[in-house]
Amino acid sequence: MTLNFRSRVFLALSGLVIAAQVAGTVAVLNTTKRTVVEEATADLQVGSRVFGQLLETRAAQLLDAARVVSADYGFKQGVATGDTETIASVLINHGNRVRADLAMFVNLDGKVVAGSHGRAGDAFPFDTLLTLNRDGQSGLGSLRGSAYQLVVVPVMAPNIIGWACLGFIMDDTFAQRVAGLTSLAVSIAVELADSTQAIVASSLDTSDRRRLGELAMPPESYREPTVIALVNDQFLTLAQPLGQRIEARLQTSMSQALATYDRLRWQLVGVLLLALAVAMAIAHRISKSVTRPLTRLVAGARRIAGGEYHEPLALERQDEFGELATAFNDMQRDIGEREAKILYQSRTDALTDLPNRTVAVESVQNAIDGGNKDKPFAVLLLDLNHFKTVNDSLGYAVGDSVLQHIAQRLSSVPRRGDTVARLDGDEFLIVMQGADVERARSVAKRVIATLEEPIAVNDVQVRVSGTVGIAVWPEHGGTASRLLRRVNIALYDAKRGRQPFRAYHAGEDERQQRRIRIVQDLPDAVRADQLSLVYQPKIELGSRRVVEVEALARWIHPELGFVSPADFVPLAEQSGKVHLLTRWALTAAMNQTRLLRQQGIDITVAVNLSAYDLLDTGLPDWILNSLSERDLPPSCFGVELTESAVMSDPLQAAKVLSRLRDQGLAIAIDDFGTGYSSLAHLQKLPVTELKIDRSFITPLTGKSEAPSIVESIINLGHVMNLRVTAEGIEDEDTWWLLDGLGCDKAQGYFMSKPLAGHELVDWLSVLPVLDGVDRKGRAAHRVFELPNNEQEIA
């Protein structure tokens, strides 16, 4: 079981006090008891010496008395008679004078002549006391269950005629008197004839005395005071042999000795308990006072962990806990500040102090969450035009400063509740509450207007312009992600269309998605044979000979269905994947060419190249190698490039095309008249053919000036020694018109739509043949049959 800190403190403190108190009390009590016992022991020892002294003094006194008695003439005379009765009477008489309890006269043979105890003729029981010394001798002895202090003196008449023995009984009275003098309990024990012992004199009370008589004294009690338990009390006891078969037992009451000790003990225990109670109360208080602030600090810490930094800890104390609380509050405040700062930093763009992308998205989401369908809001996405050039030409420091200025200008645009945020780089987002498309447009206009003013940075006037995309909720998308995607599309479209601002049009997203899809799926389509080539015949207007086919790519997307090359080719070009397309187209076309030649069809196959293909310096060699691999003469193959593709890098175009032309490939300029061509460059290009864009051909039968333009182009081409092909012939009148204008070749739906490989073969097979075999032995050309076939073949 783990205790909490408070309990530990409490237990420690009270335990400490308890331990100290108990130890102290026990020590004191032990010492006191020992001291008491030692004092009692000392008292007993002193008492026993006093007792010994008492006996000696008494003996001396008795001896004196006995000497006087024995020197008395009358006494001497009496005992000298030898008459037992006389001697007895004399003994009585003189014995009484000194209050003796025992009197005997012993003759020179050691026999009792007369005495108070024993019969005449008995041996004197205390023969050890018989001495020739005139001073006599004292001793202690017992007789008949009583103890006596004896004195034996020789009776000199004038020589020794015998001994007088006087005995003074040591009875309870004696014991009590001695007890009174020594403050001890005194008992005299006598060994009886049957070897039992009897207490013949004692100052103890009856039951104790009886008990003492029953006990055998332990050996150590003869040396030093020993505790012996009697009935009523325990006694420190010292046994003192007094003579043969007689001993004194001196005792001091333990309970008396310990009386003061007992009192002291109760007092000390009382103090101990009191101190304990007080200590525990104090310990309780202390532990509480320690743990209460800690508990509060813990609660405070938990609050902080939970994210509440605002409520400071109120702890009014001046001590360490107060300091801890202060530090704690400081920490809490710092954490709160840091968190706010981090939060701020995570939501704010560092450079401009505008809200960042995260907040922008949040605002949109919040607006969605909080809005209803009747209150639309608009999202405006501002992108600065060509901002990279500002960074490149003036440096990033200036660029940053410009952004800051713009941010400031933008901040003034929206109303309250609207959000202006900086996304990345040079993009800013404005979320406008309660705005529809029209309102958004006017705001976009204002935004554009604010940018028109140049920005002054370090004495440099920087001009920037921007494009704004607009999307409106819920019209242009119900979710934040969709809305933002569509405002991006709107922006992109605006940029592409070089408009200052543009709102999202429905479907563009889908179109955009489709475009993205096309781009993504194109490489797989190339590999997976979803692409195919179709061939549109190009027919000489004069001879009506089918001399060439233009290869066009077709894509049947598994999901999107038919994808027009007008869609996927530019996308391929933009996404850098046109190489795949071109290589595939070239390969397929070459294969088809070989097939045709195997079937005796000798016509040129032309494949479209893009401007990006011109950058591929390995392309010409690849084409030539591929042709030679298939045993195809370069003259049966051709490439077509748009005017604008060629003119994007005329020098590079010239290099690549020369390589091809040198080997004999046909090279045609497609969509002529629609691009920015330089006639100077055009002259230098190794081109064999111009193809007039259909936009000039289609209205030929309609507008009046169209034929002249076409005629001019035809003449221009002829002047430059080029053949001219007209694209987009859709009816017979146009055919004849072009024929009249001197156009060399025609291509269009009137003659044939683009045909798949096998369809082309079929179509060619049904055409009449111009000549069976020409002079060179080549297979004759097929000839296009005009519907009415009225004109003769020129």
Place this chain on the structure above:
Amino acid sequence: MLHSLAKAAAGLLALVAWAAVGAERLSIEITDQQGRGVADAVVTLMPLDGTRHATATQAPRRVEIRQEGQQFRPRVRVVPVDTWVSFPNRDPIRHHVYSFSSAKPFEIKLFKGDEADPVHFDQPGLVAVGCNIHDWMAGYIYVTEAPYFASTGEQGMATVDGLPAGRYRATVWHPDLNTEPSVTELVVHADDQLATTLDITPNPQTPRAGSLTARFRANVSR
């Protein structure tokens, strides 16, 4: 007697004795264990060979033991049976002479200078005489039936003259004897010597010394 432990005994009794027929002289020398001459030793000679000798003494004699200097002087008298002993008081103080002996119990109170009637000692035996007033005074009358006897003088010497040769029982007694009187048989032939060593503890007749005695003495001499 009591202490009849074998106390280191005495002496050697040198025997010598042979006495010449006729009147021989027996020289007696009694010493103590330290070799000093013992005064007041009593030697009695009882013939053993049945010859009735006339007692060396004829008529009952008269002797005296005086009280002098608070002492009995002489300390010891050896007398034959039927001797009259008087006890004159030569001291300036009173004496109360007594004896509780079985041979002759008597008591006489004597003022100074008094002389009471002599006491007839008609029984053999040792008569110890004391003074009731002065515990230290002790005199001895050795009443003997033996025809020949003597007591030693200061030097411990005595002689017995007119001693017919023959066998005798010699008994040596002294008041301070630690042992029984020594009894020996000897044969006297000619001038002989009897030397005996006795185990005695001298016990002179002197009062207990002490400050009380000294004070009285001092008072008296002033």
